[in-house]
Amino acid sequence: MQMPAPDSTVLTRKARIVERLLSVLPADAVIHDPAETRAYECDALTAYRCPPLAAVLPATTEEVAAVLRICHEEGVPVVPRGAGTSLAGGALPTADSVILGVARMNAVLETDYDNRVIRVQTGRTNLSVTGAVEENDFFYAPDPSSQLACAIAGNIAMNSGGAHCLKYGVTTNNLLGVTMVQMDGTVVEIGGAHLDSGGLDLLGLICGSEGQLGVVTEATLRILRKPEGARPVLMGFDSNEVAGACVSDIIKAGLLPVAIEFMDRPCIRATEDFAKAGYPDCEALLIVEVEGSEAEIDEQLGLILQIARRHDPVELREAKDADEAARIWLGRKSAFGAMGNINDYMCLDGTIPVSELPYVLRRIGELSGEYGLEVANVFHAGDGNMHPLILFDANAPGQLEKCEALGAEILKLCVEVGGCLTGEHGVGIEKRDLMVDQYAPDDLEAQMAVKDVFDDKWLLNPAKVFPLAASEARRMSALAAE
Amino acid sequence: MAIETMNKPGLAPETEAQLAEAVRDAKGPLCLQGGGTRGVTCDGDVLDTRGLSGITLYEPGALTLAAQAGTPLDEIEAALRAEGQRLPFEPMDPRGLLGTSGAPTIGGVVAGNVSGPRRLQAGACRDYMLGVRFVDGMGTVIKNGGRVMKNVTGYDLVKLMTGSWGSLGALSEVSLKVLPRPEAAACLLVDGLDVAQAVQLMAEAMGSPYEITGAAHDPESAAGQPVTMLRIEGFAQSVAYRASALQAMFGLHEVRVESDPEAVADTWRRVRDVDKLHGRDGDVWRISCKPSDAPELALRLQAEAQLFDWAGGLIWALLPAGTDARERLGAYDGYATQVRGTGDLPMFQPQPAAIAALSRGLKQRFDPRGILNPGILV
Numbered sequence: 001m002q003m004p005a006p007d008s009t010v011l012t013r014k015a016r017i018v019e020r021l022l023s024v025l026p027a028d029a030v031i032h033d034p035a036e037t038r039a040y041e042c043d044a045l046t047a048y049r050c051p052p053l054a055a056v057l058p059a060t061t062e063e064v065a066a067v068l069r070i071c072h073e074e075g076v077p078v079v080p081r082g083a084g085t086s087l088a089g090g091a092l093p094t095a096d097s098v099i100l101g102v103a104r105m106n107a108v109l110e111t112d113y114d115n116r117v118i119r120v121q122t123g124r125t126n127l128s129v130t131g132a133v134e135e136n137d138f139f140y141a142p143d144p145s146s147q148l149a150c151a152i153a154g155n156i157a158m159n160s161g162g163a164h165c166l167k168y169g170v171t172t173n174n175l176l177g178v179t180m181v182q183m184d185g186t187v188v189e190i191g192g193a194h195l196d197s198g199g200l201d202l203l204g205l206i207c208g209s210e211g212q213l214g215v216v217t218e219a220t221l222r223i224l225r226k227p228e229g230a231r232p233v234l235m236g237f238d239s240n241e242v243a244g245a246c247v248s249d250i251i252k253a254g255l256l257p258v259a260i261e262f263m264d265r266p267c268i269r270a271t272e273d274f275a276k277a278g279y280p281d282c283e284a285l286l287i288v289e290v291e292g293s294e295a296e297i298d299e300q301l302g303l304i305l306q307i308a309r310r311h312d313p314v315e316l317r318e319a320k321d322a323d324e325a326a327r328i329w330l331g332r333k334s335a336f337g338a339m340g341n342i343n344d345y346m347c348l349d350g351t352i353p354v355s356e357l358p359y360v361l362r363r364i365g366e367l368s369g370e371y372g373l374e375v376a377n378v379f380h381a382g383d384g385n386m387h388p389l390i391l392f393d394a395n396a397p398g399q400l401e402k403c404e405a406l407g408a409e410i411l412k413l414c415v416e417v418g419g420c421l422t423g424e425h426g427v428g429i430e431k432r433d434l435m436v437d438q439y440a441p442d443d444l445e446a447q448m449a450v451k452d453v454f455d456d457k458w459l460l461n462p463a464k465v466f467p468l469a470a471s472e473a474r475r476m477s478a479l480a481a482e
Numbered sequence: 483m484a485i486e487t488m489n490k491p492g493l494a495p496e497t498e499a500q501l502a503e504a505v506r507d508a509k510g511p512l513c514l515q516g517g518g519t520r521g522v523t524c525d526g527d528v529l530d531t532r533g534l535s536g537i538t539l540y541e542p543g544a545l546t547l548a549a550q551a552g553t554p555l556d557e558i559e560a561a562l563r564a565e566g567q568r569l570p571f572e573p574m575d576p577r578g579l580l581g582t583s584g585a586p587t588i589g590g591v592v593a594g595n596v597s598g599p600r601r602l603q604a605g606a607c608r609d610y611m612l613g614v615r616f617v618d619g620m621g622t623v624i625k626n627g628g629r630v631m632k633n634v635t636g637y638d639l640v641k642l643m644t645g646s647w648g649s650l651g652a653l654s655e656v657s658l659k660v661l662p663r664p665e666a667a668a669c670l671l672v673d674g675l676d677v678a679q680a681v682q683l684m685a686e687a688m689g690s691p692y693e694i695t696g697a698a699h700d701p702e703s704a705a706g707q708p709v710t711m712l713r714i715e716g717f718a719q720s721v722a723y724r725a726s727a728l729q730a731m732f733g734l735h736e737v738r739v740e741s742d743p744e745a746v747a748d749t750w751r752r753v754r755d756v757d758k759l760h761g762r763d764g765d766v767w768r769i770s771c772k773p774s775d776a777p778e779l780a781l782r783l784q785a786e787a788q789l790f791d792w793a794g795g796l797i798w799a800l801l802p803a804g805t806d807a808r809e810r811l812g813a814y815d816g817y818a819t820q821v822r823g824t825g826d827l828p829m830f831q832p833q834p835a836a837i838a839a840l841s842r843g844l845k846q847r848f849d850p851r852g853i854l855n856p857g858i859l860v
Contacts, residue, residue: 198817204641
């Protein structure tokens with residue numbers, strides 16, 4: 001993965017830049033000792049590392065604005081960082097960049113049950129937003145699997161999803177307002193506790209812009225009353241096609257489960273060895289969860305089981321109590337851990353039209369054979385968001401490159417059948433160079449034009465989202481203007 | 483208007499390529515128009531998009547539909563109904579309120595981010611938008627998003643285009659997520675509440691686990707007294723269960739339950755289309771606010787008639803012609819749109835300086851000649 005050469009004039013001005021940052025932040029909020037900046041050299045995409053010039057940990061919107069104003073004046077790239085859990089390298093520094101971490105900004109600013117909103121600083125973790133309202137039986141719906149650690153800032157940057165977004169939507173559907181600091185230090189308020197925008201939908205534009213348009217410091221989020229209950233059912237099938245057809249039939253029947261999770265045989269076997277959840281030995285497994293009162297759950301599960309029976313399941317297991325429900329989820333929830341136990345793995349995130357599921361799984365199987373690397377599939381089937389896990393050995397020479405090449409093939413396959421490169425993890429650096437497979441030059445040009453408006457010097461979160469070749473002219477002219 | 487555009491075939495494109503050509507060749511401002519039902523006009527040659535018509539993809543099992551921008555909304559709703567599905571955001575039909583005729587198009591719905599009572603629970607048009615194809619102000623065809631439900635590949639220009647009222651580009655095709663049409667629906671009605679009591683009751687209902695998909699208050703119903711309305715939808719048994727749970731929850735009030743499908747549908751169609759303000763003299767304003775602010779804002783507005791939707795978060799107000807609702811409202815969390823009116827007040831709420839600068843910057847990039855629906859939104 002190529003990154004742009006660091007701006008040597010920034011590197012030589014490090015002392016002056018650090019001094020200026022120290023003039024607006026407390027001493028312990030500016031990290032510049034090379035031994036300490038190492039802590040920020042990567043996010044959860046650990047294959048790529050580069051210590052930043054410095055890292056700052058502002059505590060208020062005003063401090064963020066002061067930092068950005070200085071970096072704007074000095075022409076220093078800024079990499080915003082939530083909790084550093086990006087799987088796409090969304091917070092990977094460059095050597096000439098300042099990491100702007102929001103970790104110290106984690107307060108709940110206002111909880112408003114009458115209007116069903118919560119306002120938080122964006123360094124707060126996803127799960128702790130729910131934590132702040134659950135004593136009143138409310139919750140924040142988007143639930144990425146890193147929710148214990150990941151920050152709202154990163155959720156907004158990547159427009160994160162989760163297992164339950166089939167019913168509740170992703171971050172952008174649950175975000176009502178933000179306080180955002182632009183690269184030149186201008187603070188803007190967008191949206192609020194009211195619905196929809198009075199002008200252009202800048203809120204929708206900012207959500208998912210991977211920290212390249214501004215630094216979001218505060219967010220107004222929609223909170224919802226918890227359902228009365230939830231219960232999963234597990235189904236095993238003897239082919240991926242049949243499981244895929246079952247998913248489609250459930251949706252067509254007018255049912256809207258909160259989650260439909262799919263695991264294929266390699267994944268079932270690995271998790272079974274690891275977690276011993278008692279999953280059936282079969283080709284494909286679905287976990288379908290519905291919500292409501294006991295009677296409502298019974299009614300929905302009754303219909304779902306009726307549909308499943310038409311597809312000759314090898315196993316149907318309905319949870320009778322919380323214990324059995326937990327056992328059904330056990331394997332799915334430990335799938336990634338199980339893979340990590342066997343091997344290094346790379347987790348992909350393409351989305352496909354649900355109808356293409358059987359074909360795509362078959363092709364992935366073939367590609368897996370061609371590359372000689374095992375692929376296990378676990379994903380959100382209701383919305384077609386796949387998470388193929390490619391197993392490889394990072395210590396074996398050439399395996400990482402081979403794994404990346406297979407990953408690229410699979411993502412291109414997703415695009416080919418009418419899907420996309422990334423459903424919820426974001427482009428980051430990981431899928432940056434594949435953007436040309438999804439978008440024509442004019443399509444990318446339109447997106448880059450948006451960045452020009454918000455960040456004319458192209459300083460925010462450099463080298464992410466757009467292929468370097470596509471953004472080169474802009475980056476060079478910004479540099480020349482310095 | 484229709485006759486005029488028929489005389490200028492270049493401005494009634496039938497393909498995306500023709501649409502691009504019409505924009506590229508334009509010598510002056512263009513007024514983008516679908517069915518022409520939403521009362522938004524500007525100076526310039528009418529660019530009629532109705533020739534770009536037809537559903538291009540519909541997969542009920544994937545909850546996905548794509549259509550050319552000029553496709554009549556009726557055609558889309560009929561196709562969905564045949565499969566037991568619907569557009570969840572319940573777009574309003576503006577003809578009664580605005581006194582317009584013609585057939586609303588899906589492009590018009592998307593350009594205006596038009597959403598109805600269910601927006602409160604299910605989300606707005608923008609929340610169901612999966613992809614767009616559009617022609618920018620230079621005549622370049624651009625696509626963004628796609629046809630899948632989860633997509634974070636690059637910037638979300640789909641949201642930017644939705645609700646941009648044609649100021650950044652002319653839509654050629656849109657794709658949407660659709661949802662199943664529920665088996666049953668019921669409406670709970672409470673009479674006699676004042677606005678503050680109604681907003682409180684609606685807040686409590688929204689804070690319950692019973693999935694309210696509509697919460698509105700009419701301070702002066704046809705029967706002459708205030709009525710507060712709550713809608714629940716789903717499988718029949720579930721609707722019945724939730725209706726009785728809500729009745730128990732609001733035991734202090736007398737709660738009537740309407741479960742005749744026709745009557746429920748009609749009640750919410752009248753809320754959606756703001757029937758009570760049809761044909762009345764004066765200007766119509768639409769105010770999006772924090773629901774709990776609605777009683778105070780209603781006092782400030784002193785409207786001649788009003789309707790509260792979205793649990794109070796949406797106020798429809800009838801004011802004497804020429805009245806500036808924004809002046810009456812003062813400062814609050816939200817914005818006011820003049821939906822129908824006379825005089826020279828801007829239809830859309832002027833934005834704070836920093837936001838206006840960003841909006842102008844986007845307009846400059848997407849439509850450097852400033853020819854697309856000039857002066858309407860940006």
